[in-house]
Amino acid sequence: MPDPATNAPEHILVIDDDRDIREDLRAYLTENGYRVSTAENAPAARRGIHSEEPDLILLDVMMPGEDGISLCRSIVRLTSIPIVFISARTDEIDRIVGLEVGADDYVCKPFNPRELLARVRSVLRRSNGNNREMTPEKTRYFEFDRWTLDTAKRCLTRDDGVIVSLSSGEFQLLMIFIARPQIVMSRERIVELSHAEGADVFDRSVDSQVSRFRKKIERDPKNPDIIQTVWGGGYVFAADVKKL
């Protein structure tokens, strides 16, 4: 694995049956400082992976012959190369399946190239930091109080089956809390964590975010059980969290 510090370009393998996309991605990623090789189908991809292990794989879901999902499963079984899916499908189901077979991220065509670049960087950073196991996305369901959180669908299900929607901000806030139950966090710490985890939505204050969120999940928002205020300290996620 090339050391980012040594300026050796990281190697990305692009697997897509569409020639234009392959060549455009090669050109775009090369221009942005990566070394790129391409494969048009699963057998070519396997040869590429064997001959020279890439640092990251961009993988098209729908390909003639063996599809991306199946290829992803076998790559994940044999190597620890991070995989980002590219697909023209936007169905939630595909996104979830993609993440469940072990992909690290998922972008949909027509993606914004700069967004793709940001995701590639973020996945590479995580994989180089060797902390992939710690990323909370690896667990899909969390349970706390009377709620089940589905991180893939980004929604909460109450114990009576009612689905409660979360805004992006609320989801990020919940992910921060859920990873650190029973730990008191100051407002500054929460903002810091939100930036660290790629969140950029905390324009509004943490206080107003928390108070909005309580209306959705607390039995009595004025007398909260789950996210409690610690006077002078910040907030604590007081409920027990179970990974499912």
Next chain:
Amino acid sequence: MLVIMAVLSTFILVFVIVQFQMSSRDDLPGRAMRVAQSALSELQVQGWPQSLPVEELKRLKVDDYFVGDHPIARPGSSYREEELRAHLGLADNVAVGVRFFGPRMGRPGDFRELTEFGPPEDGSRPAGPPDADASPQPQRDFGLGQRIMVSIEVSEGTWINLRTTPIKLEGPGPGLLPVAVLVVLMIGIGVWAAMNAINPLRQMAKAANTLASDYTHQPLAEQGPYDVRESLRAFNRMGRRLESTVAGQRQLLAAIGHDLRTPITSLKLKVEMLADANERERMRRALFELERITEAALAAATAGQSGKPFQPLDLFSLVDSLVEDLADLGLAVSFVETDHRPIVMGRSDELTRSLRNLIENAVRYGERASVELSERQGMATIQVRDSGPGIPVDAIDRVFEPLVRLEESRNRKTGGHGLGLHIAKTLVEAHGGRISLENLEEGGLLATIALPLKADA
């Protein structure tokens, strides 16, 4: 169906008529004799101890009786005398006479003697089945409008003479009941036949409305009278054709939309590598627009076709999250505080998309959007108000049709694609809900989504 009903009703009709005939003829002479006996009993009450069978009297009333010194029905007038004697339990030495009368045609109240009940031909022909070789079998019919007279010698030279009223259809017997049943039955059959013709037409009207609103065709049962059946068949044919045509167009649109994603992606990547920053920005905007239209067309083509199951949704959280996300994207949208927490059955992504389209429209044409959530009349209601000029009243229905845009010039500037409201309407209606627009008196446009509340919520 019709044939079965016809056969059934004919059968009932015949049954009723036969019953009626049977009951009105039911051994009438025998009954007349019983009545005579009753009459006798009545007389006996005055002198002879015997109970009185009132019911029989009621059925066949003794019209008149008198005691006289001569009989109005002389013994030997009818062959059924012996029968009567037996019925009445009279001793052989009591003289009995009976005569049968029928109404004279065309002269109400006038009677003629029925000769077929006449005297025994050879004096040796009492009641009972006649011999097989007997000459013309006396007709035993005795029924409607007929009456009998009975004379009985109760003592030497003293005769009791009875006359019954003509037999009428009344009282607790067969009476008017069969006729009433018949009339009701006829009316019933008439109404049924009419409904049989009208109901399919009603269903056709309903199906035509459904077809006109969402291009889905529920095949109608081809039933009813011939002409109706033919119309239904033609309607079904038309519905199937229309549905498959529209479905085909949707598939085509979806396929095109889907296939455009790859070249758009390719173009986006190429644009990022353009050297000229101005050119790059212009191309990005054009591509963004192309992508937006493609996605909208794709959404319109696939709206409501996902087939994913409905789930109970907390509508408050759905609206609140969407408003917050859109506000974070810089849209001028606010959510009015509410204590309502309606639960509806639905697909969260589709309802979110519907509401987002309304909010984006409100912000695009009406500067800002104010969203309210409430419950009224068993429906959860989401209202989106804007501060724009509203829309012409005659265009209110038209704007829900695909690709209808009201002001081309304004539209180009504001970037609508004419599919947002159509998609919203399709999705809301797939949830059994309604969507409507109205101009507010104080200015601005009010868009309303009404969704049925979850049944037990």
